[in-house]
Amino acid sequence: MFSGKTILLMGARQVGKTTLLKKLQDKNNLPTLFLNADLPIVRERLTNVGVEDLRTFLGDSKIVIIDEAQRIKNIGLTLKVIHENFPDVQLIATGSSALELANEINEPLTGRKWEFQMFAISWKELVNSSNYFEAFDQLESRLLFGMYPAVLNNKGQEREILNELSSSYLYKDLLSYQGIRKPQIIEKLLTALAFQVGSEVSYNELSRTLEIDKATVENYISLLEKAFVIFRLQAFSRNLRNEINTSRKIYFYDNGIRNAIIDNFNPIGLRTDIGALWENFLISERIKKNQNERVFAKNYFWRNHAQQEIDYIEEGDGKISAFEFKWNPKAKSKFPNSFLETYSPEKTMVVSKENFHEFI
Structure with missing residues (x-):
């Protein structure tokens, strides 16, 4: 956290990614914006969005979590815009599929990310x-x-x-x-x-x-x-x-x-x-x-x-x-x-x- 990189948390649905991040949110006690990309309104707001719109959208959040980020079109570019223009924000994106997420983010976020895979209980x-x-x-x-x-x-x-x-x-x-x-x-x-x-x-x-x-x-x-x-x-x-x-x-x-x-x-x-x-x-x-x-x-x-x-x-x-x-x-x-x-x-x-x- 707060090492200057976007964090990507990948893993199957229902292994506990959302639960983990909500516990992380409680532990850090910092202003947090939690966005569920399964919701159409979230997908719409975060598709091809500009810097000023993001500034209004993110507010004073210090942690921004985008859950199921693979559902958002061109998500890699959105993550890159947030990463480059809001350096004080810790950005975390989760994905239950590496389909579009991996393809779209690898190039925009080269050298700008930590990536982890989460499994069911070991x-x-x-x-x-x-x-x-x-x-x-x-x-x-x-x-x-x-x-x-x-x-x-x-x-x-x-x-x-x-x-x-x-x-x-x-x-x-x-x-x-x-x-x-x-x-x-x-x-x-x-x-x-x-x-x-x-x-x-x-x-x-x-x-x-x-x-x-x-x-x-x-x-x-x-x-x-x-x-x-x-x-x-x-x-x-x-x-x-x-x-x-x-x-x-x-x-x-x-x-x-x-x-x-x-x-x-x-x-x-x-x-x-x-x-x-x-x-x-x-x-x-x-x-x-x-x-x-x-x-x-x-x-x-x-x-x-x-x-x-x-x-x-x-x-x-x-x-x-x-x-x-x-x-x-x-x-x-x-x-x-x-x-x-x-x-x-x-x-x-x-x-x-x-x-x-x-x-x-």
């Missing part, structure tokens, strides 16, 4: 809000219902909340985006991806299943990433002949959203997809941990043509770490010698429910 935050034993007692519920604040705060209403979230609400910005011509395809695509968590995803296969061309599949997946619904892992490779480097896996930022999309909240003991649930949970939580702690690492999986595979690879500061995920602590797991000999990873770890706390 495992570490859950532990800190109670204790490890209470959090561990919830582990199976978290694999089923995820970590959204409203889910955690409304026990017994998890399915209703997740069903509402996983409908178009979570990605409603996409539906008004010019690249989405068939909204129903988004839902079918999400369903297909939800069933393939932990498996390699073929754009060609999705194209045939959904009866749309491959380029459209790639475009829609990219848009869902920018709406913070899913994320991709690419295959790790140094171009060795026996490695596969064109593959990708797709995960959901939240287990509850994934389960709502396929409408399956059966208990863990009755599920055939516990491996996928565990893998999705651990990777999404690891990404939260790294981002929240400002750890800069690239994420991959690894597989070769002999069908040997490693679930998760991290590369940072020239060091490689490899992780395998097993829900059952007694399940056997071995890291392929070909990988160990080629890359000499600094760390290898089999992550089970007995030691996952160390990983996330």
Whole structure:
């Protein structure tokens, strides 16, 4: 705050961005203007606005918060005008979609911004809000219902909340985006991806299943990433002949959203997809941990043509770490010698429910 830069807070809808900023507003006790760009009047007033109009609009505010800023046309230019003409004002913009916001602000605000991504509650935050034993007692519920604040705060209403979230609400910005011509395809695509968590995803296969061309599949997946619904892992490779480097896996930022999309909240003991649930949970939580702690690492999986595979690879500061995920602590797991000999990873770890706390 007040370091001479605009602050951008990005993240999916309902992860708590507005709540955080309202608490920030109370804590700072400074004149604050809170603008919700979901309201048409706010969008109208902040589109292509001049300096003098802004001076009247902002008044004596020291903090200006524009919530859901991606809804405002040419928002990047508006943010730049405020930043350059009102140096005493701390400007904060939030976005539940990186679609237009990222495209429009990066150039106008080059060198003028701090950017943060906010996630749903992390495992570490859950532990800190109670204790490890209470959090561990919830582990199976978290694999089923995820970590959204409203889910955690409304026990017994998890399915209703997740069903509402996983409908178009979570990605409603996409539906008004010019690249989405068939909204129903988004839902079918999400369903297909939800069933393939932990498996390699073929754009060609999705194209045939959904009866749309491959380029459209790639475009829609990219848009869902920018709406913070899913994320991709690419295959790790140094171009060795026996490695596969064109593959990708797709995960959901939240287990509850994934389960709502396929409408399956059966208990863990009755599920055939516990491996996928565990893998999705651990990777999404690891990404939260790294981002929240400002750890800069690239994420991959690894597989070769002999069908040997490693679930998760991290590369940072020239060091490689490899992780395998097993829900059952007694399940056997071995890291392929070909990988160990080629890359000499600094760390290898089999992550089970007995030691996952160390990983996330």
